[in-house]
Amino acid sequence: MRGKWIPAALAVVLAVAGAGAFWLLRRAPAPPPSQSPKPEQPVVNLAEANFPGTLRAQHVVDVEAGVSGTIESLEAGVGDEVYEGQLLARISSQLLEAERERALAAVEGARAKINSLEAAISAARLEASRTRADAARARREADQAERVFVRQRMLNQEGATPRLTFEKAQRDFQNAQAEFQSLDAMARQAEERVGELMRDLDLSQRIMNDKSKQLEDAQAHLAAAEIHAPVAGLVVARKGEVGGVVDPENRNLFRIAVNLSLLEAVIDPEPPLLARFRVGQPALIVAADVPGEGIAGQVKAVENNQVVVDFVSPTPLLKPGMRVQVRVRLN
Numbered sequence: 001m002r003g004k005w006i007p008a009a010l011a012v013v014l015a016v017a018g019a020g021a022f023w024l025l026r027r028a029p030a031p032p033p034s035q036s037p038k039p040e041q042p043v044v045n046l047a048e049a050n051f052p053g054t055l056r057a058q059h060v061v062d063v064e065a066g067v068s069g070t071i072e073s074l075e076a077g078v079g080d081e082v083y084e085g086q087l088l089a090r091i092s093s094q095l096l097e098a099e100r101e102r103a104l105a106a107v108e109g110a111r112a113k114i115n116s117l118e119a120a121i122s123a124a125r126l127e128a129s130r131t132r133a134d135a136a137r138a139r140r141e142a143d144q145a146e147r148v149f150v151r152q153r154m155l156n157q158e159g160a161t162p163r164l165t166f167e168k169a170q171r172d173f174q175n176a177q178a179e180f181q182s183l184d185a186m187a188r189q190a191e192e193r194v195g196e197l198m199r200d201l202d203l204s205q206r207i208m209n210d211k212s213k214q215l216e217d218a219q220a221h222l223a224a225a226e227i228h229a230p231v232a233g234l235v236v237a238r239k240g241e242v243g244g245v246v247d248p249e250n251r252n253l254f255r256i257a258v259n260l261s262l263l264e265a266v267i268d269p270e271p272p273l274l275a276r277f278r279v280g281q282p283a284l285i286v287a288a289d290v291p292g293e294g295i296a297g298q299v300k301a302v303e304n305n306q307v308v309v310d311f312v313s314p315t316p317l318l319k320p321g322m323r324v325q326v327r328v329r330l331n
Contacts, residue, residue: 049273051307053265053285053326055318057236057257058310064251067225069093071244076254078238079321082229088254091225091246100222103215110208117201124197128190135187138180142173149173233258236320257320264300265309265326276330277302283309284327289317294327 072092076082152169155161237255240246246253265285269277277299284294297311309326318324 048327048329049269050286051267051269051326051328053267053309053324055320055322055324056264056266057234057260057320058262058264059257059259060236061231061233061256061258062252063088063227063230063254063256065089065091065225065227065246065253067091067093067096067221068247068251069096069225069245071240071242071246071253074238074240074242076229076235076238078235079319080235082232082235082256084229084232086229087226088229089227091227093222093225096218096221096225100215100218103211103218106211107208107215110204110211114201114204114208117197117204121194121197121201124190124194128187128194131183131187131190135180135183138176138183142176142180145169145173145176227253229254229256231256231258234260234319260316260319261313263311263313263318263320265297265311265324267307267309267326268305269307271305273330274302274305274307277307277328278331281328281331283311285309285311286325286327287318287322289322290315297326299328 069091070093072090074089076086076088082088149169149172152161152166156163156166233256235254236257239250239253265283279299279302281299283297283299285297286294295311295314297309299307300310301308307328309328
């Protein structure tokens with residue numbers, strides 16, 4: 001009986017020991033799986049950053065006032081689209097107005113003198129024509145009287161005519177000759193008067209041309225007081241207000257952006273980041289009004305603590321002055 005109990009007890013002990021070992025094995029953490037060594041990755045010092053920016057045109061045209069004076073009206077403002085030749089502003093100048101009035105008065109005076117001379121020339125020509133006709137008639141009568149006088153003188157010398165008849169023929173010839181000489185002198189004076197008036201008219205016409213040129217210049221100066229757009233585009237800047245003074249040092253009144261598909265985005269990064277920009281770096285312009293991931297551009301310039309990124313706009317929705325986001329991968 002004792003011989004059977006010992007093997008049974010030994011079996012129980014072994015069973016308990018095995019169960020304990022199994023329980024310990026389940027409680028112990030599993031060893032980490034073996035890993036093969038990873039190859040070393042190169043260190044990359046790249047960071048993509050977003051910067052707020054403002055759009056501006058790559059090409060702009062400054063519009064100057066051609067004269068000094070006071071701004072009378074401003075016909076266009078920032079953000080307005082203008083066409084070539086459109087009126088932008090008017091400048092009032094009392095000096096130019098006075099200059100034009102003087103030139104106009106001089107032209108009118110010269111024109112009045114010319115009209116008077118032309119009337120006088122017409123009258124003088126008529127008088128010269130009349131007196132010349134009278135002189136021609138008197139010449140014919142004097143010639144006729146001379147022929148009668150010569151004949152009567154010959155007859156008188158031969159005793160074939162009474163002396164009284166000869167003396168009458170002589171008086172008639174002398175009177176006819178005197179009348180002709182008087183009328184001929186009057187005709188010459190009338191013709192000389194016509195010549196004088198013609199010379200005065202020529203001088204007055206030259207004066208008239210000079211005064212007309214002065215008036216044209218004065219009117220051109222006044223026309224310069226109207227500022228017109230030299231090109232079609234978008235007004236991106238305007239200086240001055242109505243009633244303000246325009247002088248030689250402050251004549252740039254408008255700035256017009258042209259070729260609006262060629263734009264720039266200007267950003268102002270912090271000084272530590274500014275050194276990480278390089279000309280030619282690719283960039284991406286993201287605008288709320290333009291769907292998609294953005295518009296490709298590149299850094300054009302790094303100057304004056306600013307970075308300029310130029311790009312070609314695919315849509316007219318983008319205009320100078322709009323705010324955008326500029327995404328750049330910095331070195």
